[in-house]
Structure formats: structure tokens, C-alpha cells
Amino acid sequence: MPSCTFRPIAWLGLSASLSAFLLLSGCESLLDKRYGESVAPTEGTARIQGIGERADVRRNAMGMPLIEAPNFHDALFALGYVHASDRLSQMIGMRALAQGRLAETAGPGVLDIDRFMRTVNLRSSAEVMYRNASPRLKQFFEVYARGVNAYIFQYRNKLPMDLAQSGQKIEYWEPEDSALVFALINFGLATNLREELASLTLAQKVGADKLAWLMPTYPDEQLPFDEADKLKNLNLTGNLAGVDALTETLASVADLHMSGVAASNSWAIKPSNARSGKSLFANDMHLPLAMPSLWNFVQIRSPKYQAAGVSVAGIPAIVAGYNGHLAWGMTMVMGDNQDIFLEQVKRENGRTLYLADGKWIAARERQETYLVKGQRPIQEKVYETRNGPLLNAALGERKQGVQPLPASSGYGLALRSIQNEADQTLDALFDLSRAKSVDQAFDSAREVRSIALNLMFADAGHVGWQVSGRYPNRRDGRGLIPSPGWTDRYSWDGYADPMLHPYDLDPPQGWLATANQRTVKGGYGVQLSNSWYYPERAERIAELAGRSKQDTRSTVAMQYDQTTLFAKKLKAMLEDPAMASSLRRSIDALPAPQRVKADEALKRLLAFDGQMAASSADAAIYSAFLQESAKQTFLDELRPEDGPTWKAFVEMADISYSAQADHLLGREDSPFWNDTRTPREEDKPTILARSLAACIEYLEANLGADRKAWQWGKLHQYRWTTETTRLAPYLDAGQRASVNAIQGYLDRGPYQAGGDHSTLNTSAYHWGQGFDTWLVPSMRMIVDFGLAEPMMGLNSTGQSGNPASPHYDDGIQNWMKGQYMSFPFQPAAMDKVYGTRRLTLLPGAGK
Template sequence: MNKGETMGGTMVLRARHWVAGLILLPVLLLAVAVGYLAWIAKIAEPRYDGDVWLPGLTAPVTIRYGPHAVPTIEADDLADLLFAQGYAVASERMWQMDLMRRLAGGRLAEVMGPEALAADRLFRTIGLGVAARASLADLDEAHRRMLADYARGVNAYQEQARGRLPLEYRLAGFAPAPWRPEDSLVIGAYMAWILSFNARAELTYLNLAARLGNERAAELFPTDEGIRAPAPHPDLPRLDPDLAGALGQTIDRLARLPARFGLPMPGAASNGWALAGERTRDGQALLANDPHLAASMPGIWYLLELESPEIHVAGAALPGVPFVMIGHNDDLAWGFATTMADTQDLFLERVTADGAHVERPDGRPEAIRERIERIPVAGWDAPDELIVRSTSHGVILNPVLGAGTGTAMDLPAVDTGFLLTLRWTTDVPDRAFAGLQRLNMATSLADARAAILDFRHVSQTLLLAHRDGGIGWQVSGRLPVRKTGDGVFPSPGWAAGVGWGSYVPPDENPGGIGPPDQVLIAANHRIGTLDDSGRVGRVWMAPYRAQRIAELLATDRPLGAEDLVAMQFDRVAIEARRYHQALARLVPDLQRLDPTAAVIAERLLAWDGEMNPASPEAALAVLLEPALYRALFGPALGDELTTQLMALSTSSYSPLLEAVRSGRSSFWDDGGGQVAVWTRALRIAAEEAAGRRLDQVRTLSFPHAFDRIPWIGRLFSVGPIGLGGGSQTVNVAKAAPHDPGRILFIPSLRVVYTPGDWGRTRGSMPLGQSGHRLSRYRTDQLDDWLSGRTYPWPWHGPAPEQTIGTARLHPRD
């Protein structure tokens, strides 16, 4: 080999090294970046063991962490206890708490820029921040001090965590602002908003009525099995199609906005049932509860135990809010189910020629009131200015229909000649925080029922079980007394006799102690007779979960806690029986018209109705629902309006279920008759199912606020996960029929309380305690939640062998 060949070989080798280096360099830089981000994520996690010195404490506080990082917080007085609760919850959920208060208060654009401005304009218009400030002013000094104690704990965490905030803050490029007492109340106001109903249905009604007319559109809003909605107001005008189209977009945005930020959406539900000691094996009361909320990352609840000389309580807290929302103390346990009370009404207003007034029936114009909201927007030199207008019938929604954000999220402005106003109970200051504190410290069923009446903005059914074996219930919330009508549909503001006169006196809200059969069930269904429930509302969810719970409880043998745990995982769909009854009537006609459709029907008739994840028939049933919706209602409504109608089924009894149950609907003829409608739907559903199992058709995801960001979203969200259960099963997995493959609402926790021995209370949550990306406690409960396993909730702290660490908080001067 000559010298030239040697030099050439060396140059080639060096070139290869350079190429390898150039290839390797980005890989090394990426590895360094990933390692740096992982380090940031890990140092942000809380310390479960050791000593921490914090300004604001008056005496040491001990936090013992048990399995799943569930803390038992022990303090010498209530002020330090709430301080430590704020500190501990913020150390795991600061990002979630921050986004919740910003979304509810209309302050997201301040840190996230113009993309979030539509959400801010919506919630500034609704006025949750205004309501929270009014509620804070209405509280007595003692309760304002409790909120301040909690806020000081959150801010102590922020100060102590400088330089090691959660990873999301590093990626988003901002830091949390100091926590204020009103922030806790605005989170409560947001939960009241998502648990209030009928505004969305009224908007949808206006949209459908533009196509069908008022009377026929009303047929699409049955209130319960065999019960039609009352007629709309005779003076309600038929809106023009342009407005209807804008309303349709508004409905979609109202539903989707919170989910875009990984936060709970409207449309929640719940199961709860209680047994008095006469019905149980040990003679002690039992209470089961599983509130249904939208899946999100992190989950909505944080488990803990609080103990001081003034209070001893354990359960699920709402991050950002002091005390325990769902839980028990030494004497009694409590849970909640949404009552489905109608506390929202929509009014149409006619504007006078000067544009500054609306018409009233007595001939006198009413002046439109205004307030100005200035919304800071990241990257903008000046804040966005929003003029919020209102009348005696509520806040005017029209501004959220028109341009204002300068983005693709704007909705078209429509010159209709009408204003749309929303009336809600927020004109009365809420005292829910005072009620929550009283509930946490209640010692009797009567005390707890009285405490919940301070929940003015949100209507919930409180279920109670006492250690003396008794059970009770109480409906919360201010229930409007309407001058005329039922509030199911919008009303013309210029007509005589419309509007709200007053509220039902709180002590007249439905409730009681110890029913004759010693069983209480609340599953968002109609409670009592139509006359009894009429003052609460006229819109309920399907009764099937309640019916199935009653079936499971209808036994002569005494029941134990393990029986209630098993009931919470029941997947039998009662509505499948309604489908069976309808198909059994139609099979002979199907065989004559379309033998293939008859074969598909026979498959469903042979199915036992259990929404097992491995069941192909359950998958077929899930896909049959949207196919039936479109085959039955599509000819009259078109695809867009049919989709809007389907979206309502997550929060009300659907017209499809009533048509299937009764066999009666004027819409059958639009589709060529029942046999023709069923034939098309069965064929379409079978083709889409194509032998797939239920868990291959429907999946569950837990979206994070970053979910929509390419690549990054996958790192923070959880799922998709194939899942069993259905929209009407006790073990709920609720999806909207127009999007049957995406499960939206799930049991956000499950718990069975055992007042005879609080140490036997058991439950589980879908994800975990921590919101930190790399924490071992971020999703450590998911497998248990999916498989039906539960674990003991803390009481008197974890056993020594189960303690993962003890943190000691000390005062710092």
C-alpha cells in the first residue's frame, strides 16, 4: 500500500468519524435535554419524609403518608391544619389548581395567549369570578379566615418550591400567581356550573325548533319514561336558521372548552345508595358513592385525613378548596349525586329601537345594565375589553356568539333582533364553603342536612349514613319559583307572567331521614312523584342505573360492604331490555323485509345485556344507538342537528330511548316506518362493529392540559384504554352517541363507607394522588380502579409498616 492510499484511507476514516459525530451530536443533545427535563420533573415532586420550615405556621404539623401517598395531617389547631392542607395539596396539584381557578375566573389568556381568550370571554360573561367575590364578601369573618389559612399554605408551597415548580410551568413559561381566598370559591363556582343543567338543552331546543317548529321540537325532550315535556310558551318565536346555526356552534363550544385544558366538563352524574342498619349484616348503616365526572389528568379528587382538636375527617378533597368534599368524620359519612334540578333558564329579549333597553309586558322599557371586563392576553399590548350586559332575566349571551378573539375560534355574529339571556342562581351569594365546614363537623343527620342547605349555587342530593345505623338525604341548592311555566324551554322576555318570582325556602327542599324501606338511591333519576319532583325540575337522566341498583338491593338477605363494592362494578344495561322488547315485536316484520337485519336482531336478542369488555354483542349495541338516532331523526333534522340532539343524552333522558321503549314517535314515519328504520340501523351497526369487542370499540383517555400539543400531549395524557361498561350501567362508562368510541364520564372515585368501623371504609380513584409527570403516585391506582380492587381509606393514619414517610412542618420566623 502506498502513501497516497494510506492518506486516502485515513481521510475516509476521518470523514466517517465526522459524519458519525454529526449524527451523534443531536442524539446527545436530545439525551441531555430529556435528562434535564426529567431532573426538573423529579425535583418538583414533594418530599414525603423529613423536616420543612415554613413561614406562617404557629406550631409544628405532622404529615404521615400511607399507601398511594395518601396523607394524614395532624395539627394542634384548625388554622395550622388548613395551612398544612393547602401546602400538601399544592405540592401535588399546583398546576391543576392554577388552571381551574384561571378557567373559572376568565384568566387563562393572561398566561396562555389568544388561544384561551374564547374561554375567558365565556366565563367572564357567565360571571363566576363576580359570584365568587360576592360569596366571599357574604361569609363571616371566621370562614374568611379559614380560606386565608388555606391560601397561606398554598403560597408557602409556592415560596418553598421556587426553582422547582412542576414541569408544566417550565414548558408553558409562567409561574403561579399567589393564591387568594376567592380562588377557592371560584373553583367551587366552576363545579356548580358544570353540575347545573338545562341551559344547554334550551339552546339546543331553539336550534331544533328553527327546523321543526316549537311543538314538534318539544317532542324531542321527554322528561322521563312515558312523560312528555310541557308545551313551550305560546309566544315563543320561531328563530331564523342563521341564528340556529350560530347557536349550534355555541353549544359545541360550551361543551368542549374545559376539556381543551384537561379540566372537568359539564354533564356530570353520580350513583349513591345507603342502607340503614336494619338491612345490613352487622346492623350498621352502609353508604356507597361514585360521583361521575369527566376523565382528566390529573383526576379531580385528592384523598387525605385531617385531624386537630376541632375536627377529625377523612375523604376526598377538591384541590384548591379546604376541608373534605366527600368523606366521613367520627359520626357520619356523606356522598353526593347530582339532583338534576333545573336552576338555569334561557329568555329571549326584544330590543327597543335605541338598543339600550328591552321590552317588558307592561309597556315600560327596561334598561340594559353593563359591566366592563378587561382581560389581559399574553403577547398583547392592551387587554381585550368585553362589555357584559344583563337584564332582570340574566346575563346576555350574544357577545360570545360574535367576533372578539381575532382567532378561528370566533363565532359568527348574527343580527337577530333578539338577545339571549341566561338566568342562574348566582344572583344569590353562595355560602357553600360555610356549609362544607359545617358538614365536615356535623354530628347528626339533622346537622348535616341543615349544613348542606348553605350550598346555594349547586343542587346536589346529599346521602348520609350515621354510626347509630340511621340514614338520610337532602337536596341542596336554591330552587327557583317561576311565575309561570316549568322552565324546560326558553321563554319570551316580553310576555306577561314569565321570569322568576323568588326561591323555594331552603327548608322546603326535598329531604328526609330513615325512609320506610330503609334504602336510599340517588342516580340522577326522578325522585318521588311528578308533582313532588316538579319544583326541583322536569329533566332527569334515564332511570336505568337507579332501577338496576334497586334490583341488586332487592334481596331478603342482609348485605355487607363487600356486596356494595361488587355492585359498583355491575355492568348490566337495563336499557338493553328495552331494545329486546322492541326487537322481539319487530323480528317477524324484519324477517319479511330484510332477513339479514333479522339475523342481526336475533344476535342482540340472545345477548344478556352485560357490557362486558370482551363482548362483541355489547359493541354492536353501542354502535346501534347512533345508527338508530340517525335513521330515526336524521331525515327530519339532518346530520348536524341530529348530532346536537345526541349530545344531550349525556345529561338527560333521550328521545331515542323513549321511542324504542314506547314504539311511539312521529319521527318513525319520516324514516319510512319502524321496520325500515330498524333495518337500516341494524345493518349499519353490524358493519361498523365487524366482530370487534366492546373494548376495541370504546376507549378511555385522561387528557392533560397539553393534550392538543403534538408529541408533548402524549407524554402527559394517559390512555387510550379499552373499557367495558356503558352509559347506563352502574359501573358507568358514558359516551355521547355521536362519538361512541370516546368515553367521557366515569366514576371519578368509588367508596363504600362503613360507619360501624371506619377503618373498613374502602375505595379507589382512577389515577393517583400526584399530578407530577414522573411520580410513582401519578397513576398507581389505575389498575385497581380498572379491575375492581379497592383499598382502605385512612383513619387514625397509616400503620407503621405502611407508612412511606413522615413530613414534619415547622414554623419559620
């Protein structure tokens, strides 16, 4: 083995900044050896304080645990212990992010992230949530926390590399921390927050009159000109201090965790449509591509509780899974349950005032103290109006930490959300995991208030769907674009009656499916959202589910399907007689070299079957055309390409149905077809002709002239990255160099990818920015009630977040190849899957 030289350096780990070793070529094995003791054993006996009787932990070939205990409390204790042993760095990192305390160990580069998180105040939301939980559930959280802390205490001198070298003292886990992690995940589902902020950035560039063209809600709906009218006659240019910094900070939060993710597919097949004559259930939940995945699989077996499925380290629950009677899972509703309000603000006599119904009112003030590594503590104020905290007051305006909010700040941006509303969501989600039938599942699902989900469930004979959450009744407006806050015209008037939340049971068509699409049309009794995702994934499920009777094999094929229906729609647009004639004239008007390339691209697009395989050249041409058409249509007015306006435009395409797609399929009268850089008046066929030629030029420049060598996967790739890597841009040059030195030990990839945002096997890229995958089905689960052992599943990374573990990355190949693991419930099958080796947790002093 080659010799290795190490020297202490500073780098950033999963939770914060840390000291580690400069990794040179061939030194991975030395790091594994050095930190091998941080990997918990899989057999033997561990005596620890806090457990009542005992718990046994067996693991399958992928390191996924089966927890067996004589009572549920010991099972929960063991779950805390197992979560900490597998994902302690992830747990500490999520807690620090939610608390707004990254800068304590990462330094000043992440201070704006902390400011933002302190401003939205997830701590308060978690406190309300935990306070309103039942005594039973609070006890569950306490027992779980004891299990986490037992591991922290036992391994305090044998922590994973990032935590061991951080120099920070690992604080013990509090029961309320689990509620905080839940609040962080819930906040990440607020899709419209980033969209509203992006709309302000766009409005400053193109004006309120043209904004609606950039914010379509669905292919068959009118553009939201009524919403954009709210911004007319407002002097936004130069008066939205901090909005660019706020947008950038929220994007950083999304990179570290998630924010505004259009996540997941789920479908349930009725017995009449299943080959076995019993129900079939599938769920794959989408999250940003990360190392490790947010999800980890676990199975629990105790006398009064049995279940298998995915969990989130830090939360004592199985979030989606199967309990021997019921399968349950979820997708995002894309619910809009928060709004941004524009506030008129000013400074007077040392106070921040805001205008409300003709009167200037003093904003509420909250003091926050930031401990920043290498600096003195910083004290700053957070300001709140009747509509919520002022987000831009915390960001982008202060060159020094003690600098007050300037009087020239113009408009404040207040966040109104459903946070701090009392309910028993945590109890309801736990009860859902214990439900024995679809009827019981409905009873629990209706009580889930604080999180907007499409809850899908099935038992052997029935399938059901229930929308959960809390949705505001707005006096006026739709909440798609920020509203003036100085009047009560757009204020909230309570919430929609939960009895009006959409649901379905055993539909005549034989199946239920959700894929973040619009599930109810306008005029329905509840305004769920105006930020639906593209419809193609849901349409593909409908196409495949209705084609023939389903079984496990066909369900696996659906989860790995890489067919885009958008290609068929694009082809129909191009072949429309009027468009085809105009496009022909526009292509003929191009210079000869471009004309040849445009003809080549058009011919290939018209022949493309929509199969987004990684090996496909046509998929590469199709995707390059989508990318180039976006730039040819919009970049002239939204430039520069690396500026905040174009980034905001691209970001909105990540979140919901986009102007890029909307213009390709229609909108021939859009003002954006005209290229403002030329003296002539362009139309849609002219821009499409240019885009056809440009996509071939792009591929020649990036993949070479040999068409036979073109492959979609050479442009479109998976890269699993840790938070260490994603936070590196916020560090100084020396720290970034240190991260780069160890990146190969932490990250995985690249691997060629197929699919895109519109395929069931989702592999979304940033439409208008690049082709690298950012969003994937980070877990997959299937429950076929016709099988002796119904449940199987897989994760997108390994079970462990510790690079020294053999289960750090072993799930990647299984995930790419569709090699599912069984989660059995019969004792004989359990021995076959989990073996007989076990780690036994017993009461004792612990060391």
C-alpha cells in the same frame, strides 16, 4: 438509553400555553429527571413561614396524605401546602378558567372561552359567597391560602414542567380564589343550560312543532309540547346570532372542566339490611375522564377535627368522606336553577336596548379587558338585561375585538341563574363534615343553598337523604326550553321554601339511593327539574340493594356492576307481539344481504343478557345497534353528522333522558320515523330493521368479519387526557405538533372499557357520535360501619398532577381492578397504612 434531542417549542399546559421540550422516543426518563425537583419530598423537615406550631404529612402507598397537626389551623395550612404540592397546575388552571384569563398565556384561540366566562361572571358569584361566609370560615380560607402560597414561594424555582416553562408569573393564592373554584364547580352542575341552548339549535332545524319529540323528560311523562309552544310564532331562523358559537364554546368549557354532567351514584343501607347490623354507605362521583382527576383523597387528624375523604385542590374542605361518626356524600339533583330568556334587542344611538313589558330599556354595560398573548389588550362590553347577561352578545359575531354588537343581532340570550344570592353554603358544607350524627347532618344540609345536591349520609344506626339548593318559582313554563323575556309571564317569583325540599330518613324499604334519577314526580311542591337522567342506574341499585343483606364485598360488586337494564327493556319492546310481527315483515323486505345481517343482529339482541363486559361481542352488537338506530331515526332531519344540529342532539343525550332511548322504547307515532330522504313513508319497524342490518355492517367495517374477534372493549375505551391535549385544537399547527410530541408523556391509555351510561360502573360515550368513554366514576368510597376501620376508597388517577411524580398515574390500575385503600382512624392502623416516614412542616424563614 437512546439519545434524545430537545429544542424549545410552544405547547399548552394544564393551565395555559407554555414552552417545553420536543419529546422524542425514550425521553420520558429525562423529563422526569429534569423536573424531579418539582416533586415535593415525602420526608424530612421543611421550615416555612405562616404555620403556627407544626404539621406532619405522611403518605400511603398511593401518595394520599395524612395530615396531623396540634390544631385545626395548622392542619388547614398543611392542606393548602399539600394541595399545591400535588395539584398546583390544576389549581392555577381552574382559577384562570373561572376568571376568564386563559388567553393571557394560551393566546387568541381560547378568547371565546374567556369571553363566555367573563360574561357569566363567576367572580361576582364568588365575591357574594365569600362576603357572606362567617368570620370563622373566612379565617379558614385565609389560613389555607397561606399554606398554598408558602409552597408557591418555596418552589418558585422548582415548579412542575408546565408552569416552569410557561413564562408566566404564578400569582399567589387569594382566599377568594377558593370561593371562585367552588363557583366554577357549582356552575358545572347547571345541567339545563346546555340543554336549553341545544333546543334552540334544534328548533331552528325542525321547528317548534316537532321540538318536543326530541326533548322527552322521563319514560312515563308526556312530551313537553307546552314548553315548545313558547317558541311558536317566533322567527328564529337567522335571528339567533352567535348561538352556534355559544353552544360550541360551552362545549369547550365542558371539555376543559365540566358542564352539565349527570354525576354520581350514592346509596345508604339501613342496619336491618346490612349483614353486620350496622349501616353501610357508598358513593361514587362521576366526572369527565381527565388527567388528573378533579378529586384527590386526604385525611386530616387534629384535636378538634378528624375526617378522611375526597377534596378539590383549591378548596379547604373534605367534600365527601367519613369523620369517625358520620359518612356523607352526594350526587347531582339535576336541578334546573337557571333559565335562558330570549330578549328582543336593538342598537340605537350607540346603545344596546332590549324590550321589556312594551318598553325599550337600555341594557346595563360592563367593560371587560382581555390580555391576549401576542396581541394588544382588547376591551369589550358585556350587556345585561333584567334577566341577566346576554351570552350571545359576547361570542360569534366579532371578527375584530373592538367590533361592537351589530344591530342585526336579532334575539339576545340572557342567562338568569341563582348566582349572587346571599347564603352561608360554605359554612354549611364545613359543618356537615363535622356532624356526629344523621340528625346533625340534616341540620347542616338544609342550609346548603347555592348548590343543588342529593346529600346522602349515614351513621352506625341511621341513614338519611336531603335535597339541597335553591329552586325558582316560575310564574309560567317549566324552564326546559328558553322563554320570551320581553314579558314577565315566565319570570321568577322567588324560590321554593327550603322546608319543601325532598328528604328521607330510615325508609321502610331498608335503603336510600340516588343516581341522578327523578326523585319526585310532577305535582310535588318544588319543581326540581325536568332534566332527569336515565332511570336505569337507580333501578339497578334498587334491584341489587333489595336482593339480600349487604356488606363490603357486595357493595364493591355494585360499584363495579356492568349490567344494563335498558337491554331488558329493549328486548321487551322487540318481543312485543305487534312489534315482532311488523319487524319481521320489515326485515323480510330488506335486500338479501341486509336481511341476513338484520336477522343475525336480532337473534343476538334477543339473547343478550345485558352484561356490558369489555370482552363481550353481544355488548358490541347491542351498542352498535343503539348507535345506528339513532342515526337511522334522526340523522335525515338533523344532518350533517358533523354539523351543529346533530352535535346538539348528541349533546342532549349526554345530559339527560334522551330522544334516542325514548324512541326505542316507544313513540310509534313520532314523525321522526319517516325518512325524509326517501319518497315512501317509513315507520318504526322499517327503521329498526335497517338499524339491525347497519349495526352488523358497522362492526364488520370496524372489527372485521370474524365474529369471534368482536369485543365491546375494542370499540369502547378509556383515554386519560390532560387539559394540554384537550386544548390543542385551539392552537396553531406548530403548537399542536408540539403537544402531539409530548402527548405520550402526559396522557394515558387507551384501555379497554366495559359498561355504558346506564351501568353502575358508568362508562358513558356520546350516543350518536362515537364510543370512547367520556364520563366515569372518578372516585369511589365505601363506609361499612360494621368494620373496625369503616372507610375505604380509590381515585381514578394518581394523587399528583405532576408527570414527574411516581403518583401521577399509579391509581389507574387500582381503579380498574377495584383495589381500594383503607383510611384508618385507629393509631395502630394508621402506622400500618401510612408508615412512619413523614414530612414535618415547622415555622421558619423558608427559602
